[in-house]
Amino acid sequence: MISEKMRGYVENSSAIRAMFEEGKKMADQFGAENVYDFSLGNPNVPAPAEVKNAIEEILKNEDARMVHGYMNNAGYEDVREAVAASLNQRFGTAFHKENILMTVGAAGGMNVLMKTLLNPGDEVLTFAPYFGEYRAYVTNYDGILKEVEPNTETFQPNLKKFEQMLSEKTKAVIVNTPNNPTGVVYSEATIQKMAAILETKQKEFGTSIYLISDEPYRELAYDGVEVPYLTKYYRNTIVGYSFSKSLSLPGERIGYLVMPDELDGAKDIIAAAAVANRILGYVNAPSLFQRVIAKCLDAKADLEYYNRNRETLYNGLQKAGLTCIKPEGAFYLFVKSPIADEKEFCQKAKEYHLLIVPGSSFACPGYVRLAYCVSYETIVNALPKFEELMKNYK
């Protein structure tokens, strides 16, 4: 009774979400404190106090008919103006409100973009390992997602392969830095090289290739690492942002797209994206939270909390005999499985009540992802379990 396409999606439905459900069941069975769920990027750090204060202020001072009402499909003009001004101040850009489209989280923004840009058969490139949902976002609009194979030494993008895979059919490239699932931040040098390749290929093919920077983890960078702002390096860059992680609001579905004036066909793209936002049924980003984030653009979730988790888990896993790149951003560790079949390793881990996600879900088998946006106690209590688990492989 369901569509053929959906049959495929349901069958391949995210292993991450399945594990989320399984984790809840295990928590019911064994007690939440005895299950170590590293499967989902659901922040354990509460939203900063500014969020609650902003909600209260808005309810007190603003007209309910405006706060909960329809506005331009692109979002409230004052909110988009505030977002543009904040970006300009932070990154030395020159955006104005027309460049900003408020979206139902980053996932909504990505769907809006794919709907806006893709004709059937258009190719979109991304770098493995990558967030598995990109595949659906592209195929929803009959595009073809092509994955650039990973450089497992550094998990920086494999630019040599990338260059070979770009073609006349390439409509867009999705990058995600800081990266889910590796935690890697793309260096400025990497981005400059990538931009140069794209410029050359655009000229060679006489096409426009849009670089889509999916940035839900932008604010989560450690050790003072800088996350370059990509619109400054490549003209045809569109940025997707979400407040899910930076303000711990994943359930509220609030984010935005940045579509600079410098894009080829900027005017058409900006107009079409607003229409796509409407006809895909988002209509507009949730109104109260548009107004909330405008008051919280300088607020941040507690980065130090994540950093302590990162250090503790990274060091503990090393000690248990596991290896991984030390992540500079996001809240994930991408760990080499001690056996080639990482799904089997994840199954084994479950016996120790450790919930981790197979790298296959990110097009990178042989690795597993751990989300460390959990409580510190979860990490401390999980580490002896990892030690026990690893005894099976010695």
Place this chain on the structure above:
Amino acid sequence: MISEKMRGYVENSSAIRAMFEEGKKMADQFGAENVYDFSLGNPNVPAPAEVKNAIEEILKNEDARMVHGYMNNAGYEDVREAVAASLNQRFGTAFHKENILMTVGAAGGMNVLMKTLLNPGDEVLTFAPYFGEYRAYVTNYDGILKEVEPNTETFQPNLKKFEQMLSEKTKAVIVNTPNNPTGVVYSEATIQKMAAILETKQKEFGTSIYLISDEPYRELAYDGVEVPYLTKYYRNTIVGYSFSKSLSLPGERIGYLVMPDELDGAKDIIAAAAVANRILGYVNAPSLFQRVIAKCLDAKADLEYYNRNRETLYNGLQKAGLTCIKPEGAFYLFVKSPIADEKEFCQKAKEYHLLIVPGSSFACPGYVRLAYCVSYETIVNALPKFEELMKNYK
């Protein structure tokens, strides 16, 4: 640079929204009090006090990590349970939480359903006049929307034509009662006849035909008129609901789907709809407002306000020489244009600062739609303008 499909959508982009923007510009130019904007269904009645109270209670008593966090893609279990219980109490149904999927408004729910059900070329029937966005919701998934021509005497569905148009290709039928744009409520007799036709045709074709009841206006019925609950009349019924009008929360994007166990393939449809909700980028309905509506299921926007508007506008327009069906529900009047070309009439109305929408936007030329969810003062002040306008046609 944009996709072919989007080029079409942008060109045909909603006349309603264009007028919304134009109304704002006119308000800036002439002063808001001198522009009479009947173009958009943006409630002028504020959300009931229960909404604000619920938000404050939730922020005070519930854990921010839960309130703003991810949950099952279908929505919080306690919220879905509360929605099911409320429906069961009101309509004598027997839903449970698995039948409820929380959505990003009714528009999000409709897209989820079309994504879930439609293969390319599948036909979806609806009754003219209808909410123009249905066309996009269907064609987004390569379905074909077929409109059943209206019965302009009563604006009840034209069941004779309907019966003729049902075919092996018909996957779904969309109904909307109380209706946008006519305000008509489908009577129980009409629904019984429609159900009988559908049953017969299902048997004849050996197919399943899903009746999709889009119900954002369910709570807005006047004069004690009953709005029948369609799942009780036809087994393959799916209901889409929104709190946009009932609680005056259109910007918050909160609604739900009801997918009963009795549906053919219920289990598959329920599972696929949750996946569609995720991969279309909604991920989940906004979390705080899920929790809010669970506390406000018995609350209602001020129906008496709309009713006074309805009576005043209806009587005033009659007096000015315009004719229309007296609506029993929603907050629209669908008025016969005094000239065949209703677009020209709308242009003329603009000279009097009256913003109204051509019936062509609803596949019913020769009529115009007025949304009376405006302030009472707007109606009172607009009526002399309608009298002046109508002098052109005497």
